[in-house]
Amino acid sequence: xxxxxxxxxxxxxxxxxxxxISVDEITPDGSLQRSLEIDSFxxxxxxxxxxxxxxxxxxxxxxxxVATLESMTGYFAAHL
Amino acid sequence: MPSLxxxxxxxxxxxxxxxxxxxxxxxxxxxEVETSKGVxxxxxxxxxxxxxxxxxxxxxxxxxxxxAIIVSSSESIAQTEETKHExxxxxxxxxxxxRIKISPAAHKRADELGVDLNKITPxxxxxxxxxxEAVAPTKVEAPKHAEAKEGMRQAxxxxxxxxNAEIPHYYLATSINMTPALEYLQELNRERSIKxxxxxxxxLIRAVVLSLKEVPQLNGFWQNSxxxxxxxxxxxxxxxxxxxxxxxxxxIDAQNMNLSDxxxxxxxxxxxxxxxxxxxxxxxxxxxxxTNLGDLGVESVYGVIYPPQLAIVGFGxxxxxxxxxxxxxxxxxxxxxxxAGDHRATDGRIGALFLEKLNQYLQKPEELL
Numbered sequence: 001x002x003x004x005x006x007x008x009x010x011x012x013x014x015x016x017x018x019x020x021i022s023v024d025e026i027t028p029d030g031s032l033q034r035s036l037e038i039d040s041f042x043x044x045x046x047x048x049x050x051x052x053x054x055x056x057x058x059x060x061x062x063x064x065x066v067a068t069l070e071s072m073t074g075y076f077a078a079h080l
Numbered sequence: 081m082p083s084l085x086x087x088x089x090x091x092x093x094x095x096x097x098x099x100x101x102x103x104x105x106x107x108x109x110x111x112e113v114e115t116s117k118g119v120x121x122x123x124x125x126x127x128x129x130x131x132x133x134x135x136x137x138x139x140x141x142x143x144x145x146x147x148a149i150i151v152s153s154s155e156s157i158a159q160t161e162e163t164k165h166e167x168x169x170x171x172x173x174x175x176x177x178x179r180i181k182i183s184p185a186a187h188k189r190a191d192e193l194g195v196d197l198n199k200i201t202p203x204x205x206x207x208x209x210x211x212x213e214a215v216a217p218t219k220v221e222a223p224k225h226a227e228a229k230e231g232m233r234q235a236x237x238x239x240x241x242x243x244n245a246e247i248p249h250y251y252l253a254t255s256i257n258m259t260p261a262l263e264y265l266q267e268l269n270r271e272r273s274i275k276x277x278x279x280x281x282x283x284l285i286r287a288v289v290l291s292l293k294e295v296p297q298l299n300g301f302w303q304n305s306x307x308x309x310x311x312x313x314x315x316x317x318x319x320x321x322x323x324x325x326x327x328x329x330x331x332i333d334a335q336n337m338n339l340s341d342x343x344x345x346x347x348x349x350x351x352x353x354x355x356x357x358x359x360x361x362x363x364x365x366x367x368x369x370x371t372n373l374g375d376l377g378v379e380s381v382y383g384v385i386y387p388p389q390l391a392i393v394g395f396g397x398x399x400x401x402x403x404x405x406x407x408x409x410x411x412x413x414x415x416x417x418x419x420a421g422d423h424r425a426t427d428g429r430i431g432a433l434f435l436e437k438l439n440q441y442l443q444k445p446e447e448l449l
Contacts, residue, residue, distance in 0.1 A: 020322050037322070039375040040279050041350050051274050060269050060277070 001054070001080060007073045013049045014069075017042040028070040054080060081141040082122065084115055084363040085235060090142040091115040093135050095184040102130045104150060109359065111147065112184065116231025117327050118356025120363055128152040138187050182207040232325040243384050247302075248423040251382055252431045256439050258398050258413045264445035280398065281372050282343035286448045288370055288393055289313050289334045289342075291437035297430045298391040298421060299367045307390065307425040316366030316386065317346065319353045327353050328369050328386065329362040339449050374398060380416040390425045393438075394418040 011026060014036065021036055032038050038046070047066070051057045056079045058066055066072040081091060091113040098110045104124050111122040131149040135141055182190070182197065186207050190197055197207060261283055269277045292299045292313050300310040313335040316328035329352075331337075331345055352358055368389055373381050374397040381394025396416040403412035417438060421431045441448055 018322055033375065034377065037376070039320075040281065041347070044274075044277060044279060048274050057274050060266055 001077075003073055003077050006054075006076045006080075007069065009053060010046070010050065010069060010072055010076075013046045014038070016049065017045050026069055029068050031067050032069065032072070033067070050076065056080060081113070081143050081145050081147055082360055082364065083143045084113075084120055084360055085117065085239070088115060088143060088235065090140050091120075092140050093137055093147060094119060094188070095137055096133055097121075098130050098133075098148075100130050100133055104128060104130060113141075113360075114188075115363075116235050117363065118358065121357070121359040122147075123360050124150065126150060126152060137182075137184065138191075229324060236325065239386060240384050243387050247385050247387060249385060249420045250423045250428055250431065251418065251420050252428060252435055253380055253416055253418040254435045254439060255401075256415050256417050256442055257403060258415045258442065261442045261445040261448075262398070262413055276340070278339060278343045279346075281395075282339060282346055283442075283445065283448055284372070284395055285315060285317070285331065285334065285346065285370060286337075286339050286342050287438050287441040288315060288368075289337075290441055290448065291434055292368065293335065294437050295430060295434040297426050298419075298434055300390055301367070301388040302390055302422055302425050303388050310367040312365075312367065314365045314367045316369040316389070317349060318369060318371035319350055321354065327358070328366060328371075329353055329358050330364075330366040332361060332365060368393065371395070374415070381418055383418065383420045385420055385422055389422075391419060391421045391431070391434075394420070 011023060014026060014032065015021060015023075018036060018038060026032075026036065030036070032046075033040070033043055047058050054076055056076055058075065062075070066075050081093075084091065094112045094114050096111050098104060098108075104110060104127065106125060106127055108124050109121040110124045110130075112119050113122055114120075128150040131151045133148045135145075135147050141147065187197075190207075258280075262280065265278055265280060265283060272278070296309050296311075297307070299313055301308045312333055314330040314332050315334055316330050318326055318328045320326045329349055331342070331349060334342065334345075337345060349362070366386065366389060369383065369386050369392040371381055371383055371392060372395040374395055377397050379396045379399070381396055383392035383394045385392050394417070396418075398413050398415045400411050401414040403410055403414060405412075417435060419431045419435055421428075
């Protein structure tokens with residue numbers, strides 16, 4: 001899986017929990033939770049869906065490493 | 081039509097889940113209605129046989145209007161004969177349109193698009209959503225959506241105005257060291273798969289429920305100028321909707337749930353709230369409200385009580401703060417918990433006892449399991 005594919009997959013999951021967001025609102029370095037108003041419940045949903053698709057489970061201690069679109073993409077790319 | 085909120089005046093019956101002659105059990109979902117807060121499933125609170133459905137789908141019904149006759153086995157026949165007469169005249173008034181079989185979604189869409197249902201030939205006896213959309217002249221989505229949103233805004237406005245006009249609120253706040261609870265949760269989650277992970281809000285709800293068992297005076301209603309304490313604890317969880325508005329459905333019988341149950345029930349409730357699939361009991365049974373604005377970075381929440389409830393508990397963001405322990409200054413994860421209470425029912429002392437219990441539970445998180 002390329003980084004671009006991972007990024008697309010994450011965006012897909014974000015839009016799943018927050019269908020009102022337009023793709024250009026998702027900036028690479030903005031905090032997903034704060035800037036897109038994704039609460040902890042939806043954030044867990046995104047990670048659960050990513051786990052189902054990639055097999056990578058993000059432990060809670062690594063949440064800080066998946067806070068933005070860019071860092072989350074990097075995280076999954078490194079752990080695949 | 082039950083009242084699904086202090087401010088509700090009417091709702092549209094969308095679909096029956098039972099037919100005449102069916103036996104119904106307590107708690108069974110018998111119908112779906114559409115309110116300004118979305119589609120709600122109506123439960124029945126008695127056992128019996130559905131004698132008569134008085135209302136056809138898509139009818140707007142005011143609160144208190146009978147929707148169906150359910151006869152319990154002990155009830156006399158004579159009584160039902162009497163009501164029958166009334167319903168027959170109602171039935172005669174049904175227009176052709178109301179007799180057409182149509183899926184609820186298709187009917188809703190037809191209303192939105194202004195489609196004449198008489199012009200559609202039902203597919204296998206039922207008009208489908210795709211058929212409605214196919215014959216629609218143009219798509220006009222915005223007005224209906226705006227209308228529903230406006231309805232919710234008005235409902236919130238009415239309830240909150242009533243609260244501020246009638247309820248003398250008192251407010252209390254306390255800072256809670258959340259480090260022990262979060263460390264405990266982290267340990268717990270380490271052994272769980274991502275699907276079974278517990279969020280801090282579930283732990284907080286559990287702490288509220290256990291504290292209410294010890295300080296029950298905040299759990300219940302102010303009705304007819306007196307306090308009615310509820311044995312069951314059905315906390316209404318404030319759930320914000322993307323795009324505006326909020327709904328506070330009840331986590332029914334939270335007093336019987338352990339931590340995992342609480343998380344599962346919460347997760348299910350949030351999902352159903354956001355897809356607007358709530359049950360009538362969840363809209364009416366709340367005995368207290370819990371609101372958590374921590375995810376948005378808010379430090380303290382000063383809540384407005386939802387009448388006729390007695391209190392609202394607010395949680396702010398969990399933040400790293402300087403914290404004194406003994407004579408040492410350290411950094412801890414700290415959260416502000418607030419309580420707004422109805423001063424007609426309780427005094428600050430009860431509120432203070434509650435917040436202290438809450439704090440104690442969060443310092444011994446193993447008791448929350």
